[in-house]
Amino acid sequence: MFERPQLQTTRLKKNKLHTSRFHPTFGAQVLGEGRTRFVLWAPGAHRVDVEVEGLPSVTMDQADDGRVTAEVACEHGARYRYRVFDKDDEQGSLVPDPAARAQAGDIDGPSVVIDPNNYQWKNADWQGRPWHETVLYELHVGTLGGFKGVRQHLPYLAELGVNAIELMPVSEFPGARNWGYDGVLPYAVEASYGSPDDMKALIDEAHSYGLMVFLDVVYNHFGPDGNYLANYAGAFFREDLVTPWGPSIDFRQPMVRRYFIDNALMWLEEYHLDGLRFDAVHAISEQDFLVELAGTIRTQMAPERHIHLVLENEGNTASLLNQQQFTAQWNDDWHNVMHVLLTGEQEGYYSDFVDNATPRLARCLSEGFIFQGHTSRHGHSRGEPSAHLPPTAFVAFLQNHDQTGNRALGERLSMLADADSLAAAEVLLLLSPMIPLLFMGEEWGSTRPFLFFTEHNEELAQAVREGRRAEFADFSAFFDEKSRERIPDPNALTTFEASIPDFAARETSPFAACLHRYRTLLALRHQHIVPRLPGAEALGAKVLGDKAVLARWRMSDDTQLVIALNLGQQAAATPGLGVGQLLYETTEGAAKATESGRMPPRAAAAWLRHTPGDEEVSA
Incomplete structure (x- = not known):
């Protein structure tokens, strides 16, 4: 049985983390001695009252910067709402606190005062892990049974060989079923997943297993239901700029920037998270906000802690990827070209990767991004040169929530690709110097789908249902209306239930063989690749034939990592590789x-070379 690798984990001095550097600008702030301060940014309101259950309402004081404040005799657990008045409105409107740490029920329920020091940490001295050690495992908290359900899987994940779990967004959203990207209260933990203390207990226990915890956060939009900010803080949004999700958030406003920067600091300080993944930052109009965000986090965090900031960014802005700003970026280019090579699919965003797919993969392995200022299918260029960046600046993945769940039927690669070719691709994913990410269930080749699911009110549910089906009208498999009826209803409970991973099947046939392969490859990564990653650099990748490449990297101890991959149906001619230490072969x-000059089809192999030889590989 594979044993969890005993990688080095460094810890802070005892109780160091109990002293938080974070002082929130907004929300309910517990002052002690039975008093709480409430702060709301409401520049468009004539008057705001805070109404704490069981107490008289209190009219809040107005400041010149648009904030309103009040101190009330209440403490942790108190329920409250704001009543916002227009100039000619005598009744006012009740709204939740947009910076609430929790809700009593759903998005329209009362907000709850949370004392961030209420939870007593068992691993308060946890410092985290260096980035180069990272193997990410993305999961959806709701499909695993909430925070307590995820905790039950921690021993298995630690034994598997991953050392970081990445939670899809957990901020409060409408209903109890959602991917999390429809969140409307970014500070509040989704009530159906558990309480803030339940989330902290998950993170605390993960740290005891040596697992880091990352959180996906959404700063580019709010969901379509339950966002009341426009009612009293219209300046939060731009009228002149529209995103796919509605009016753009106005990051020109200092208070708007502060709202999201504070949110990031809250997750890192109060919840002891090890890192954040920032969703679709290319949709943020003021890109200098990203620089301010990262700079503030780096300044505020204790220097001893390992804090990792990861981007999703269609813009491929390589200049953001340095240790003073962002640690790494999800490399969609890597996924997209691999998906084309594995499945032959050409529609949608995959069309950008069909022509010269194998040379594009070689560029990706050599330089990081494929699009580095190149023109996309939309006719505009995107990306910046990235060859100067270390391989660890890129997060590679074969599957994730987006590329699986945004398919009409939510199929995983286990249902789309040849099994031998997929096993070969896994070698490149898990043994290359890029940081690998797995999506829950991938490691045993689960055949269950991961679908798009919601729990909206019926009017919005119908709009989402129709929009979902219209989205795929241009795809060949869904040209006619009857074929689109096969697309699952996002709002149906059965759609959510179908997306629950079948963990119980992982040790049974035929899944056990795939799980064994992942365990073996991860063990090899921790033993042979991770210790050699700091300072590793790409030496280049060579096209061997259709769907076949040979890639090399110089590792920190001057050994060479060599990976040969052939996803094609024909054998590929290979150059002489010399003598090396074989790490793994798929067949x-x-x-x-391969060493003899002819690599078999649908296969991969990896070596470490300890002897001098050709170090340059022409692309």
Whole structure:
């Protein structure tokens, strides 16, 4: 049985983390001695009252910067709302606190005062792990049974060989079923997943297993239901700029920037998270906000802690990727070209990766991004040169929530790709110097779908249902209306239930063989790749033939990591590789045949070379 690798984990001095550097600008702030201060940014309101259950309402004081404040005799657990008045409105409107740490029920329920020091940490001295050690495992908290349900899987994940779990967004959203990207209260933990203390207990226990915890946060839009900010803080949004989700958030406003920067600091300080993944930052109009966000986090965090900031950014802005700003970026280019090579699909965003797919993969392995100022299918260029960045600046993945769940039927690669070719691709994913990310269930080749699911009110549910089906009208498999009826209803409970991973099947046939392969490859990564990653650099990748490449990296101890991959149906001619230490081959004899000059189809092999040889590989 594979044993969890005993990688180095450094810790802070005892109780160091109990002293928070974070002082929130907004929300309910517990002052002690039975008093709480409430702060709301409401520049468009004539008057705001805070109404704490069981107490008389209190009219809040107005400041010149648009904030309103009040102190009330209440403490942790108190329920409250704001009543916002227009100039000619005598009744006012009740709204939740947009900076509430929790809600009593759903988005329209009362907000709850949360004392961030209420939870007593068992691993308060946890410092985290260096980035180069990271193997990410993305999961959806709701499909695993909430925070307590995720905790039950921690021993398995630690034994598997991942050392970081990445939670899809957990901020309060409408209903109890959602991917999390429809969140409307970014500070509040989704009530159906558990309480803030439940989330902290998950993170605390993960740290005891040596697992880091990352959170996906959404700063580019709010969901379509339950966002009341426009009612009293119209300046939060721009009228002149519209995103796919509605009016753009106005990051020109200092208070808007502060709202999201504070949110990031809250997750890192109060919840002891190890990192954040920032969703679709290319949709943020003021890109200098990203620089301010990262700079503030780096300044505020204790220097001893390992804090990792990861981007999703269609813009491929390589200049943001340095240790003073962002640690890494999800490399969609890597996924997209691999998906084309594995499945032959050409529609949608995959169309950008069909022509010269194999040379594009070689560029990706050599330089990080494929699009580095190149023109996309939309006719505009995107990306910046990235060859100067280390391989660890890129997060590679074969599957994630987006590329699986945004398919009409939510199929995983296990249902779309040849099994031998997929096993070969896994070698490149798990043994290359890029940081690998797995999506829950991938490691045993689960055949269950991951679908798009929601729990909206019926009017919005109908709009989402129709929009979802219209989205795929241009795809060949869904040209006619009858075929689109096969697309699952996002709002149906059965759609959510179908997306629950079948963990119980992982040790059974035929899934056990795939799980064993992942365990073996992850063990090899921790033993042979991770210790050599700091300072590793790409030496280049060579096209061997259709869907076949040979890539090399110089590691920190001057050994060479060599990976040969052939996803094609024909054998590929290979140059002489010299003698090396074989790490892994997908089929018996594949490495020897490759070393002899002819790599078998649908195969991969990886070596470490300890002797001098050719170090340059022409692309």
